[in-house]
Amino acid sequence: MLNLENARRVDFRYWNAAREEEAPWLAAQATTHVRIAEIGACVGCTTRVLADNTYGRVTSIDNWTGGTDEALTNGVKSDFGGWDGTFAEFKKNTADLTNLRVIKNDSVAAAHDLLLEGACFDMIFIDASHDYENVAKDILAWRRLLYDGGLLCGHDFDEQTFPGVVQAVKDYVPNWRRSRAGSIWISL
DSSP: OOOOHHHHHSOGGGOSHHHHHHHHHHHHHHHTOSEEEEEOOTTSHHHHHHHTTOSSEEEEEEOSSOOSOHHHHHHHHHHHTSHHHHHHHHHHHHTTOSSEEEEESOHHHHHHHHHHHTOOEEEEEEOSOOSHHHHHHHHHHHGGGEEEEEEEEESOOOTTTOHHHHHHHHHHOTTEEEOSSTTOEEEO
């Protein structure tokens, strides 16, 4: 049985109709993966979905300084009193998780550091910046840390709202497809 209750308790602004559709899919994926990387964590809603449903460990990476999406970053900053407040909210929402490693760093730099550590993941979920250049950088940096046969996926595959995400996925993810769960994309 999937556990979504803790994720639903995360600030209501981050649990909406899209999350209600996408969270069960992510939770189901987490049940079959044990080394999960989450790129972009914000207040920890997806972190909860992944960590509450895996028997393994989630490594969550975010710099908590904002991204390149002005409308999104301004909304988050005002919601929680700046990025320090957003990180504090993340820590509050994930404080009880014993299977979580948090890396507060730029996503590409973190990928490089983890590669040097010899880290590998069987599921990588990308949901950091939403502009073409940064999404492309994340895809290129993180797919090097994916086990053969692992799941590379991400959020906000939406042509109207995030055309940069869509184009970067089309350009850099061979055999991509949109999942049936909201705006999640996957690599086959």
